[in-house]
Amino acid sequence: MPARLAIIIPVYGEAANVAPLVARLDSALAGLAWEAVFVDDDSPDGTAAAARAIAATDPRIRCIRRIGRRGLASACIEGFLSISAPFVAVMDGDLQHDETILPAMLAAVEAGADIAIGSRHVAGGAAQGGFSAARGALSEGGAALARLLLPVKVADPMSGFFLLRRDLVEEVAPRLAARGFKILLDILLSARRRLVVAELPYSFRSRQAGESKLDATVLLEFGALLLDKATRGAVPLRFVAFAAVGAIGLLVHMVALALLVGPLGFGPAQWAATFVAMTANFVLNNRITYRDARLRGGALWRGLALFYLVCGIGAAANVGIAGLLVRDGLLAWGAAGAAGALITVVWNYAVSSTLVWRAR
Ligand SMILES: Nc1nc2c(ncn2[C@@H]2O[C@H](COP(=O)(O)OP(=O)(O)O)[C@@H](O)[C@H]2O)c(=O)[nH]1
Ligand SMILES: [Mg+2]
Structure with missing residues (x-):
């Protein structure tokens, strides 16, 4: 029956x-x-x-x-x-x-x-x-x-x-x-x-x-669910989480830079801080933003390598676009920097969602 x-x-x-x-x-x-x-x-x-x-x-x-x-x-x-x-x-x-x-x-x-x-x-x-x-x-x-x-x-x-x-x-x-x-x-x-x-x-x-x-x-x-329903899904929840994690990453970056700038000098310290911040972002995103598609074992290391690559391209785009905007006199450096950062976050989010975590 x-x-x-x-x-x-x-x-x-x-x-x-x-x-x-x-x-x-x-x-x-x-x-x-x-x-x-x-x-x-x-x-x-x-x-x-x-x-x-x-x-x-x-x-x-x-x-x-x-x-x-x-x-x-x-x-x-x-x-x-x-x-x-x-x-x-x-x-x-x-x-x-x-x-x-x-x-x-x-x-x-x-x-x-x-x-x-x-x-x-x-x-x-x-x-x-x-x-x-x-x-x-x-x-x-x-x-x-x-x-x-x-x-x-x-x-x-x-x-x-x-x-x-x-x-x-x-x-x-x-x-x-x-x-x-x-x-x-x-x-x-x-x-x-x-x-x-x-x-x-x-x-x-x-x-x-x-x-x-x-x-x-x-x-x-x-x-996040309440926020999603209250705003009728206008902003993707994952993006909010990703951006919040990004803000934490910025803090991590500044702390690492402050600690390393003395012993290493600005250039190398900036590189090292970037790596520390990217790693922290990866770990937090894996645990929070993409919790339902969390990577473990071998996939975790592959994901981390891919994440470095994606963020590296994002950072290059950020610097490049902001530089062009300033050079052509389209925006003052503050606004150009913010525009570059926004483009980077959206890029990092879009690409890591599909390539690194393959979130559904
Ligand atoms: N398939 C699946 N079931 C889950 C997951 N998390 C919890 N559950 C199940 O959902 C039910 C409620 O979870 P539980 O941990 O008991 O929540 P609590 O009663 O609120 O403490 C239980 O039958 C869990 O086994 C999950 O990620 N996937
Ligand atoms: Mg229970």
Whole structure:
């Protein structure tokens, strides 16, 4: 029987949780035609293999293994686009979400809601079990910020547990930012009409096995998502991150120059500082700007060499263009320098996005 409900389960490092989760879904969804799609980003602990082992005997289970990519939101989108069931849910793979409310979530959407959200905040819901105090405060702060932007009232816009019609996902998919952790918020902000939201309370459980993937960069990405939605995507987020990293690189450059100018003299110190700053920029961009396409191992060194080359050409263009503008009397040196720097940032960004990180 074709599935009526597909459950997308993004997983990274959840090998020990896969089988228990399938067993729980099996009992919670008895009598319903369902399927589950695990979307794994090539976890080193063999999560994909654990899912495939079950899929080998259970046709309701599928696994998508992505290589060279990381990201919760993009994993969910990948899952959404792989199914044909009329209803689709997203659920964490770490047993923190309560699968027993899935039938009620489905009933709410079948009854006319656009989206049913498993909420840790509405009366009867609880977050205490699964959260440290600091995480709780962060999550609360983020939720308050998100609520300001949302056209509809949602108690828990940061939830990773929700269910909606597949048509709605297909409608908004081309507008999703595909980066970061907060896919629900992105869907709510990307819909071009007021969605009818049903929130169902549940108790957020504490993690049994594995560890949380939420870290400081996830918060940065959350800020970036809000900015993107608030400006309606006018400025590419990656470019903002790239430019911010560039500004840090400038600071690094000046500090290195100040330290080296004494022992080396200006010319060599300027060269050395340039190398230090480029290296720092590469490392930061690899960790933040291109986190979802992060280079490791041999690819890291190739990427670094290519990055030096790209930035070297960018710097030459900067000096050359600024020089021409000044020579021809088109701009004063300050304005010419700024124009050269802007051209360099755009060049470095465009070329390193496509050649160094091949970001999607
Ligand atoms: N495919 C994929 N899944 C991820 C990634 N990061 C986190 N997850 C999964 O997303 C779910 C929620 O992540 P978790 O770290 O538990 O977040 P928390 O509950 O907010 O601490 C879990 O099932 C994770 O395994 C990722 O980069 N790729
Ligand atoms: Mg979790």
